[in-house]
Amino acid sequence: MKLLFAPWRMDYILADRRGRRCIFCPLEGQSDRKRLIVHRTPFSLVMLNRYPYSYAHLMIAPVRHVYQISTLKPEEMHDIFQNLGKSISILKRAFHPNGFNVGMNLGRVGGAGILRHLHFHIIPRWKGDVNFMPALAEVRIIPEHLDKTYNRLLPYFRKFGS
Numbered sequence: 001m002k003l004l005f006a007p008w009r010m011d012y013i014l015a016d017r018r019g020r021r022c023i024f025c026p027l028e029g030q031s032d033r034k035r036l037i038v039h040r041t042p043f044s045l046v047m048l049n050r051y052p053y054s055y056a057h058l059m060i061a062p063v064r065h066v067y068q069i070s071t072l073k074p075e076e077m078h079d080i081f082q083n084l085g086k087s088i089s090i091l092k093r094a095f096h097p098n099g100f101n102v103g104m105n106l107g108r109v110g111g112a113g114i115l116r117h118l119h120f121h122i123i124p125r126w127k128g129d130v131n132f133m134p135a136l137a138e139v140r141i142i143p144e145h146l147d148k149t150y151n152r153l154l155p156y157f158r159k160f161g162s
Contacts, residue, residue, distance in 0.1 A: 097124035
């Protein structure tokens with residue numbers, strides 16, 4: 001039997017979820033790097049998903065704590081979509097995926113893991129990236145540690161930000 005290691009998952013498994021704070025809202029003393037935020041503007045932020053569906057899975061959220069699309073201000077909506085387009089361009093250049101899944105999960109029944117802060121998921125996809133592991137073993141294989149993926153993406157987002 002082969003062993004698969006995903007050591008960052010243990011924090012999630014053992015976490016006390018009672019009173020858990022919103023991952024998109026600032027926590028005192030936590031840097032963007034610690035929170036896996038690769039880019040931010042006054043209205044939105046782009047971060048790596050700590051528990052990704054696929055390699056280089058990004059999320060884009062408004063800075064303001066909002067959970068209904070109808071309450072987004074026009075400048076927030078514009079900024080989020082600006083970052084969405086740029087993030088896809090950056091992922092194309094950095095990792096050469098063959099396609100993307102982009103979307104939102106709204107409400108518990110809609111699959112939202114974070115109910116009170118809307119966010120987009122950008123999931124890069126490669127031909128053949130879906131195999132038997134998720135279906136049979138409920139395991140996803142992420143080929144690189146999140147810190148390394150963060151370091152790979154950061155220069156692209158810095159260049160975009162300037």
